[in-house]
Amino acid sequence: MKFEDVPVRPVMRYTLCDCGGRLLQEEGAVVWLSSPPQYPHQCDKCRERKSLRSVSPSLVWEAV
Numbered sequence: 314m315k316f317e318d319v320p321v322r323p324v325m326r327y328t329l330c331d332c333g334g335r336l337l338q339e340e341g342a343v344v345w346l347s348s349p350p351q352y353p354h355q356c357d358k359c360r361e362r363k364s365l366r367s368v369s370p371s372l373v374w375e376a377v
Contacts, residue, residue, distance in 0.1 A: 320377040328369035334358025336369050 327335045336354040345351045351364040
């Protein structure tokens with residue numbers, strides 16, 4: 314079996330609100346058990362609330 318090593322770096326990914334602010338998961342680590350699950354978030358700029366299918370911010374790995 315052969316392997317290939319690829320260098321990667323961690324990147325913090327934020328979901329952006331329509332106003333340009335960042336949607337951040339609300340405190341308390343709540344999840345709504347719908348199908349699919351949804352996570353409540355609030356914009357750090359305009360304070361609008363939205364539910365997302367994933368948590369923001371999240372850590373993703375990107376090839377260098």
